[in-house]
Amino acid sequence: MESFNLVLNLDEIERQYPENSLDYFKDKKLCLFKACLEKYFPGVRWGIQDLLEELQLNISMCVNQSCCSGTFFQRNLITRAQFSAINERNLNEMNQVAEIVLFSCNGCYNSLLRGREFLKIPEVKKKTNKILNRLKKKGIGQNYPHKYDILENLNLKLLHDLDFLYLIRNDVLNSLKFDLKDLKVAIHYGCHYLNLSRDKRNVEDYIRNKTKLDELVTLFGGIPVDYQERESCCGWGASQLLINPKEALKITFNKLKSAESVGADFLVTPCPTCLYTLSKPEYRDKMYKWYGDKLDIPTIHLNELLAMLRGCEEERCITLRRKTPRLDEIFEIITRE
Amino acid sequence: MVEYTDSDWNWDFYKELVDDVEENKNIIQCISCGKCVGDCPATKVSNFNIRKIIRKVLRGDMSVLKDSDIWYCYLCERCKRVCPKDNINIPLLIINLRNESFKKGYGPRYNDLRKYVEMSEKFLTNGTVLEDPLEGGLPPERIEELNEICNFARIKYVFKASKNKTKEKKKKKS
Structure with a gap:
C-alpha cells in the first residue's frame, strides 16, 4: 500500500x-x-x-x-x-x-x-x-x-484545523474584525496533537516545541504565556476522567492553576475533548470541592476564538451551556470596537 | 520493586505478546532510563509505572495482567514521544496488555465498564458517542454496517447489557 x-x-x-x-x-x-x-x-x-x-x-x-x-x-x-x-x-x-x-x-x-x-x-x-x-x-x-x-x-x-489555519494565516488575519488586544493566552495543544508526528531520526523534529498555535495567537494580537503545565494532559486521558475522576481532575486542576498563576486570561486549545475537560462547570465544581481552589479561567477552542475575532454572533461562537462571567468578559473585551 | 531470581526469567509471555502485536518486540530495546515515567501524567496521580510494567513483561511475570495499574494509562502518547528509542510503542503495549487481561478474565472493574454503556448504545444506534451530531445521526441502514463491523466485539456485550437494563426498568414501571 x-x-x-x-x-x-x-x-x-x-x-x-x-x-x-x-x-x-x-x-x-x-x-x-x-x-x-x-x-x-x-x-x-x-x-x-x-x-x-x-x-x-x-x-x-x-x-x-x-x-x-x-x-x-x-x-x-x-x-x-x-x-x-x-x-x-x-x-x-x-x-x-x-x-x-x-x-x-x-x-x-x-x-x-x-x-x-x-x-x-x-x-x-x-x-x-x-x-x-x-x-x-x-x-x-x-x-x-x-x-x-x-x-x-x-x-x-x-x-488538522490548526495546521490548515496556520498555513493560510494571512488570509485568516485579513478576515478578522477584532484582535486579541494583548490578552494573555495560555496555549494547550492537547496530547494527540503535541505528541504526534515526531521523527526521532530527525533531531530537530523530535526535540523542538510545536509553536503554530502560539504563532497564531501572536498574529491575532494576543500574548502567549509560558506556564509550567503547558505540555501536560488536560486530564481526560482516554476516558480516565470518567473512571478515576479524582485522580484525573487533579491533572486538570494543576493545568488550570498553572495557567492562572502566570496571569493568563484564558486557555486556547485546538481540541474539543480538551475543551470539554478544561471547561465543564461540573468538573470545576468538583475541583473546588476536592482541591479547595475555585478556578474560573475560561477555555476556548481555536475555532470558537476565530469566530469571536471575526465578529460572529455570540451564540455562533460559544455555546451558552458554559457561559460564565469570565468568559463573557473575554468576549466583551475581544469584540469591543 | 519486586526482586526476581534467574529462574523467574522466561520469554513465553513476551513471545505471546509479540505474536499478537509484532511491534511489541521493540520493548526489548528498553534501557530503563525512566523518561517515560518522569513525563507520565498517570504516574503523577496513581501507582502507574511503565518501567515497572515493561520489567514485568520482560521477566515473564504475568501477574501484570491482574494489576489494576495497566488500566490507569492515559494513552496520551507522551511516553512514545520522549522515549529515546525509535520504535517502542508503549500505548500500544498497554492496549495489548489490557486485551490479554480481558481474554484471561481479569479485565477492568465491572463498574468501569458500566461508564461505557450509554456511549456504546449511542454508537450502535446513532453512529456517535454523544448526542446526535449537528446534521443528525447516521441513517438506519448505515447503522447496520457499524453493527456488522462490531460483531463479537465487547462493545456489543456492553450494549446488550444496556438493553437488558432498559427492559428491566420498563418491567419495573409496568
Whole structure:
C-alpha cells in the first residue's frame, strides 16, 4: 500500500504556492469531519465553516460518516481490525465527496491516522479485509452499499484545523474584525496533537516545541504565556476522567492553576475533548470541592476564538451551556470596537 | 520493586505478546532510563509505572495482567514521544496488555465498564458517542454496517447489557 501516510504535505504546498497557500485549496473539495463534541460546542464547527464559506472554498459534510470510534478502541471494546474497518468505512465515504478532510478534534485526527497505520500489519489488514468483505456479502441484499474496500491508492488527505489555519494565516488575519488586544493566552495543544508526528531520526523534529498555535495567537494580537503545565494532559486521558475522576481532575486542576498563576486570561486549545475537560462547570465544581481552589479561567477552542475575532454572533461562537462571567468578559473585551 | 531470581526469567509471555502485536518486540530495546515515567501524567496521580510494567513483561511475570495499574494509562502518547528509542510503542503495549487481561478474565472493574454503556448504545444506534451530531445521526441502514463491523466485539456485550437494563426498568414501571 502506497498511501499509508494520509497527512497532507504542508511543506510541499508552501513550496508550490509561496505567495498564497490558500490557492492550493481553491479547486479542491473539502470535507469537515463531524466530531461528536460539536453538538456540545457548535462554535467549534461554525468557527471554521463560516470562515471557509467566506473564503469561497468548496466544502461539504459527509452524512454517512460515523464517529471515529477511538473511545472504544482505547478501552479495548473493539479490536484493532474492527477499529481499522470503521476507519476504512469512513475513509471510503469521505473519499466520495472530498479530496481533503479537515479535523477540529485531535482525537478524531489521531484515530484516522492510527487506523491506517494498523493496516501496515499484515494480520490486521487481513482481518480488516475480512470484516469489510462480510459487509459486501450482506450487501447483496438491499441494505449495504457494497463498496467498502481498503483503498490502496487513496488520494484523500487529512488535515488538522490548526495546521490548515496556520498555513493560510494571512488570509485568516485579513478576515478578522477584532484582535486579541494583548490578552494573555495560555496555549494547550492537547496530547494527540503535541505528541504526534515526531521523527526521532530527525533531531530537530523530535526535540523542538510545536509553536503554530502560539504563532497564531501572536498574529491575532494576543500574548502567549509560558506556564509550567503547558505540555501536560488536560486530564481526560482516554476516558480516565470518567473512571478515576479524582485522580484525573487533579491533572486538570494543576493545568488550570498553572495557567492562572502566570496571569493568563484564558486557555486556547485546538481540541474539543480538551475543551470539554478544561471547561465543564461540573468538573470545576468538583475541583473546588476536592482541591479547595475555585478556578474560573475560561477555555476556548481555536475555532470558537476565530469566530469571536471575526465578529460572529455570540451564540455562533460559544455555546451558552458554559457561559460564565469570565468568559463573557473575554468576549466583551475581544469584540469591543 | 519486586526482586526476581534467574529462574523467574522466561520469554513465553513476551513471545505471546509479540505474536499478537509484532511491534511489541521493540520493548526489548528498553534501557530503563525512566523518561517515560518522569513525563507520565498517570504516574503523577496513581501507582502507574511503565518501567515497572515493561520489567514485568520482560521477566515473564504475568501477574501484570491482574494489576489494576495497566488500566490507569492515559494513552496520551507522551511516553512514545520522549522515549529515546525509535520504535517502542508503549500505548500500544498497554492496549495489548489490557486485551490479554480481558481474554484471561481479569479485565477492568465491572463498574468501569458500566461508564461505557450509554456511549456504546449511542454508537450502535446513532453512529456517535454523544448526542446526535449537528446534521443528525447516521441513517438506519448505515447503522447496520457499524453493527456488522462490531460483531463479537465487547462493545456489543456492553450494549446488550444496556438493553437488558432498559427492559428491566420498563418491567419495573409496568
